[in-house]
Amino acid sequence: MISSELLAKVASGLLETHAQFDNISQINTARVLEAFRKHRVSDACFAGTTGYGYNDHGRDVLEKCMADIMGAEAALMRVQFVSGTHTIACALCGILRPNDVLLSVTGTPYDTLHGVIGSPLRTPTDGAALSDFGVLYREVALLGDGTPDYANIQTAVQGVKAVLIQRSRGYSDRPALGIETVAALVRVIRAANSACCILVDNCYCEFVSSVEPCMVGADLVMGSLIKNPGGGLAPTGGYVAGRADLVQLTAQRLTAPGIGAECGSSLGQNRLLYQGLFMAPHTVAQALKTVSFAAALLTELGYTTDPAPNAVRADIIQMLHFNDAEAVISFCRGIQAGSPVDAFAVPEPGDMPGYDSPVIMAAGTFIQGGSIELSCDAPMRPPFTAYLQGGLTYEAGRYGVINAVNAMLGQQQ
Ligand SMILES: *Cc1c(COP(=O)(O)O)cnc(C)c1O
16 A cells, blocks of 8 residues: 655655646636637627538637637637547548648658558558648658757658647657747758748647647647547547648648638537636646655656656656556556546456457546546566646546555555
8 A cells, every 4th residue: 555655755856846737727728818819709609500610609709718818810619520530530631732742741641541541651541641632741760869850841841831840749659749849940951941830739738738820830730629629528529720721731631621620510519619728727737636646656666767757848648657467457457446437347468459458457547438437558578667637627536546545556555
């Protein structure tokens, strides 16, 4: 069992870091409130539409708010986006044309995008990938220390139509990109190719800093509403925000050319999207407190973590290296048992498409797959790393993490 002395030591070591999360949440909350005031959010915005969804006042006002919050000209924030992958796919398919080149400057993108891009990331394709339409793909790997390879990017970006920057580590072993790094990338890319579209996969990074990518010159950000910007309340959906022409092209792909953003009924979900966006800066701070607490506690117990407990963070993902199969299994089971939903379930490692080893997954969430809620995944291979994220409240997140560590320590006895 974890002693109360150890918990007190961990708490005092996190004071400044947690105060910093609160400070960022304060700044971001002010930006949300200012946007809501400017665009006159009122009760009338929460009414939904059905059918075509023409003149959905709440949806249109929400998108104006989201644009301002993201420092963008325009935004699309819809329940019709089924996931983050679908959102990014709509943007890529909307913007790229045959013979255009898409260049990823942060190495190989998130797994689920391989099917969207197609060859050479996934062959054979499903027949509907960007490569099946003659869109070409190239990438520049990150350097060994996880920083962008600016020298190679400068050359590779010549003549390309769009650049993809993935900020979050996702489920790879590399650091998330802070907003200063996004800014540096934008400067280098613009200097070498002023015409290209700079697209940012912002999943897991919204509201972690007080500055968002469009504020430092990115053309479009894209993300999921069952992660950070949904605040744990959005039932489903995605968003893009950025240059009005690129948002429009994404809308033409989400619905149909000629229809764009005009259609798409909000199905009575507007209030949850507003309330989720209102909560999001705070919820992200709760998630950051939870994962930094896990990092601090496990560091005290002799494990290594990435990021370190008090590191400046750019996403909400925490890597915990257990170096032991039994330890990672019991930790994940403890997270599950410490969750508000499905706490009785006992996760088992299982095969997952796209992984060459079994994966154990713990998630007891209100929203299916909602990873702004406390959740943990671990591929069963050395160094037996668990990827921990989320936590709607620090109280519940801390409880889940303590439960997980106690489960692990109990199993070791
Ligand atoms: C979550 C995520 C996505 C999209 O994933 P979905 O599961 O489709 O929502 C894309 N990129 C990154 C980096 C992500 O973390």
